[in-house]
Amino acid sequence: MNNMKANNMKTCSIENAPAETIYRQCSRITKALSSPKRLQLLELIAQGGKNVEELAKAANTSVANASQHLQLLHNACLVRTRRQGNKIFYTLADEEVVAILNTLWRLAGKQLVEIEHVIGEYLNGKRFEAISQPELLERISSAQVTVIDVRPREEFWAGHIATAHSIPLDELETRLEELPDNTEVIAYCRGPYCLLADQAVELLRNKGFKARRLEGGMPEWKLAKLPAADGNSDNREIEKLKTNSKRTVHMIKSQVKE
Amino acid sequence: MNNMKANNMKTCSIENAPAETIYRQCSRITKALSSPKRLQLLELIAQGGKNVEELAKAANTSVANASQHLQLLHNACLVRTRRQGNKIFYTLADEEVVAILNTLWRLAGKQLVEIEHVIGEYLNGKRFEAISQPELLERISSAQVTVIDVRPREEFWAGHIATAHSIPLDELETRLEELPDNTEVIAYCRGPYCLLADQAVELLRNKGFKARRLEGGMPEWKLAKLPAADGNSDNREIEKLKTNSKRTVHMIKSQVKE
DNA sequence: ATACTATTCAAGCGAATTATTGAATAGTAT
DNA sequence: ATACTATTCAATAATTCGCTTGAATAGTAT
Numbered sequence: 001m002n003n004m005k006a007n008n009m010k011t012c013s014i015e016n017a018p019a020e021t022i023y024r025q026c027s028r029i030t031k032a033l034s035s036p037k038r039l040q041l042l043e044l045i046a047q048g049g050k051n052v053e054e055l056a057k058a059a060n061t062s063v064a065n066a067s068q069h070l071q072l073l074h075n076a077c078l079v080r081t082r083r084q085g086n087k088i089f090y091t092l093a094d095e096e097v098v099a100i101l102n103t104l105w106r107l108a109g110k111q112l113v114e115i116e117h118v119i120g121e122y123l124n125g126k127r128f129e130a131i132s133q134p135e136l137l138e139r140i141s142s143a144q145v146t147v148i149d150v151r152p153r154e155e156f157w158a159g160h161i162a163t164a165h166s167i168p169l170d171e172l173e174t175r176l177e178e179l180p181d182n183t184e185v186i187a188y189c190r191g192p193y194c195l196l197a198d199q200a201v202e203l204l205r206n207k208g209f210k211a212r213r214l215e216g217g218m219p220e221w222k223l224a225k226l227p228a229a230d231g232n233s234d235n236r237e238i239e240k241l242k243t244n245s246k247r248t249v250h251m252i253k254s255q256v257k258e
Numbered sequence: 259m260n261n262m263k264a265n266n267m268k269t270c271s272i273e274n275a276p277a278e279t280i281y282r283q284c285s286r287i288t289k290a291l292s293s294p295k296r297l298q299l300l301e302l303i304a305q306g307g308k309n310v311e312e313l314a315k316a317a318n319t320s321v322a323n324a325s326q327h328l329q330l331l332h333n334a335c336l337v338r339t340r341r342q343g344n345k346i347f348y349t350l351a352d353e354e355v356v357a358i359l360n361t362l363w364r365l366a367g368k369q370l371v372e373i374e375h376v377i378g379e380y381l382n383g384k385r386f387e388a389i390s391q392p393e394l395l396e397r398i399s400s401a402q403v404t405v406i407d408v409r410p411r412e413e414f415w416a417g418h419i420a421t422a423h424s425i426p427l428d429e430l431e432t433r434l435e436e437l438p439d440n441t442e443v444i445a446y447c448r449g450p451y452c453l454l455a456d457q458a459v460e461l462l463r464n465k466g467f468k469a470r471r472l473e474g475g476m477p478e479w480k481l482a483k484l485p486a487a488d489g490n491s492d493n494r495e496i497e498k499l500k501t502n503s504k505r506t507v508h509m510i511k512s513q514v515k516e
Numbered sequence: 517a518t519a520c521t522a523t524t525c526a527a528g529c530g531a532a533t534t535a536t537t538g539a540a541t542a543g544t545a546t
Numbered sequence: 547a548t549a550c551t552a553t554t555c556a557a558t559a560a561t562t563c564g565c566t567t568g569a570a571t572a573g574t575a576t
Contacts, residue, residue: 023294023301026366034292035564036281043281052523065565067524077369086522086574096365103361107354108284111335119280293534310553323535325554344544344552518576525570532563540555546548 032076033104037061038069045079046098046152047170051087098154102190106219109193119195128201130215131186133224139186140227146185148172150200151218159218161188162227169196172203184210191217290334291362295319296327303337304356304410305428309345356412360448364477367451386459388473389444391482397444398485404443406430408458409476417476419446420485427454430461442468449475 032038040059044050050058056066070090073079078097082089092098109119131139139145140163147164149156156166167175179185185204189196197213204211214221222228290296298317302308308316314324328348331337338351350356389397397403398421405422407414414424425433437443443462447454455471462469472479480486 020294020298022366023297025370026297026362027292027294028370029362029366030288030291030297033288034285036278036285037564039281039284039288040278062566063523064525064567067522068564071524083573086520086572088523094365094369096361096368100358100361100365103354103358104284104287107352107358108280108287110354111287111352289533295534320536321553322537322555325552326535329554341543344542344550346553519574520576521572521574523571523573526568528566530564532561534559534561536558538556541553542551543553544549544551546550 028076029078029100032073032078033100035069037065038073039101041066041069042073042078042092042097042101045090046092046101046154047168048153049082049089049091051084051089053087055090092154095154095158098152098158102155102219105190105193109191119193122195128205128212130213132215133221133226136186136214137226139184144183146180146183147214148179148185148187148200149189149218150187150196151189151194155190155218157230159222159228159230161218161221162229164188169200172200176204176207176209179204179209181209184212186212186214188214188221189217191219286334287336287358290331290336291358293327295323296331297359299324299327300331300336300350300355300359303348304350304359304412305426306411307340307347307349309342309347311345313348350412353412353416356410356416360413363448363451367449386463386470388471390473391479391484394444394472395484397442402441404438404441405472406437406443406445406458407447407476408445408454409447409452413448413476415488417480417486417488419476419479420487422446427458430458434462434465434467437462437467439467442470444470444472446472446479447475449477 033042037059041055044055044058052067052070053063055070056063059066070079073090074081077093079090080093082091136145136147140147140161147161148167149160149164150167150169150172152168153166156164156168160166165178167178187197187200187204189200192215194217197217201211201213218228291300295317299313302313302316310325310328311321313328314321317324328337331348332339335351336355337348340347340349394403394405398405398419405419406425407418407422408425408427408430410426411424414422414426418424423436425436445455445458445462447458450473452475455475459469459471476486
């Protein structure tokens with residue numbers, strides 16, 4: 001019966017040998033993404049390089065456990081490590097990782113009603129009116145506003161609203177002095193399902209700033225073809241891909257063994 | 259001082275209660291994507307609605323096992339079921355699912371050297387020279403070529419090369435009469451890491467057609483801002499009806515009954 | 517060197533996942 | 547009604563996963 005298919009040879013030899021390997025390889029990535037803790041860790045890492053201890057604390061778990069998860073992510077080539085003093089900092093391995101997290105986030109927000117529910121509950125009584133795209137555009141052009149991008153820095157580099165400053169949520173509290181206390185601050189993030197901007201607004205209001213979030217986020221801004229920019233000048237990519245070379249050799253070897 | 263910052267739970271309540279729920283929810287999706295078999299099934303489903311038996315056969319597993327996997331995908335809201343006669347057809351639940359599969363594929367191709375390795379092995383001695391973007395463009399404008407998009411139909415709808423015809427790889431063999439045997443056929447797919455176009459070319463050459471693949475794929479074409487189009491609802495229906503003619507009759511019948 | 521720190525490794529245990537088998541269900545056809 | 551089909555359910559055994567604990571390692575600082 002299995003042979004039937006092979007003989008029938010409907011189309012493609014990909015159904016057979018190579019495909020299985022490919023799907024198995026792809027599943028290395030999705031497996032790495034399949035644990036809530038690891039998703040949380042990735043999100044934390046995306047917001048800025050952190051060491052194991054910080055990550056463990058932020059993700060509310062033991063250091064050993066965090067380390068284990070991180071190594072799994074590392075084996076899936078989703079994160080990279082960098083030694084600094086006697087600490088090891090984790091960063092995302094590639095912008096595509098952000099891309100996949102974003103897609104995942106968008107899909108989850110769209111499909112899983114529970115998430116909307118949770119978000120709704122979180123924002124209950126906390127969500128302030130958002131500013132609309134055209135209104136923000138007008139305020140920008142008349143310089144009546146300060147726009148901050150509270151997403152992870154990598155995402156800012158990949159494209160941001162013109163005139164916006166990158167202040168990842170993590171850093172916001174320590175960088176308040178960069179913000180004006182007379183003109184309004186507009187925070188934006190990934191979109192309607194993303195809480196980053198809401199959290200930023202909450203923090204800013206608590207500190208006495210005038211703040212609102214943008215309706216939607218960067219994807220919607222881009223979609224509307226409103227003025228955006230990206231940080232091409234940043235040239236970190238070069239080093240990125242080099243680091244994997246050693247590990248790669250290892251991986252191939254162990255694969256051959258099997 | 260660093261300790262202060264870390265200990266102080268300040269900024270975001272998202273780190274606490276709601277966040278865990280959200281990550282757990284997101285992980286429902288990634289868990290569903292974390293098995294090779296399910297990735298394979300999704301890919302098959304993406305290439306056109308299929309029933310359980312077909313899927314099981316194509317994925318080379320038992321019907322019961324396929325059914326189990328499919329239900330898992332269904333619970334994660336990644337696929338949808340539709341009854342037709344006494345068969346149940348599975349289709350993707352949302353275009354975003356294609357998006358996430360694509361991102362995953364791209365990331366995997368970029369990060370996991372093994373995949374390149376496998377692809378290289380598969381294509382060993384099989385890969386024919388590809389046609390470059392500018393060359394194809396010129397041939398298109400002088401009508402010296404037939405362009406076919408061998409990706410799943412959903413992806414064709416989301417955007418395709420101008421003048422291209424949608425012939426998912428699955429259907430290629432049964433639709434050969436639509437192709438000219440005097441002018442060259444150019445197949446394209448998702449990009450350099452995607453084998454669909456190569457498989458199409460192989461099949462076509464075996465059948466005596468003149469065929470080559472495009473260098474890169476749709477994303478690269480879009481990136482170069484070359485002429486593209488996307489499928490409006492009208493096209494969509496027509497395409498649908500064309501290829502599903504047999505099935506469609508059934509469908510219409512049963513729809514009328516309802 | 518020695519002590520110290522951050523991180524990783526290793527073993528163990530309960531829970532979850534995968535594929536298999538055989539039976540049950542819900543539609544369809546006669 | 548009865549037989550039939552496509553699909554799902556239920557029980558299983560082997561495997562893997564996630565977290566904990568306690569020890570080992572590889573750097574740094576004195």
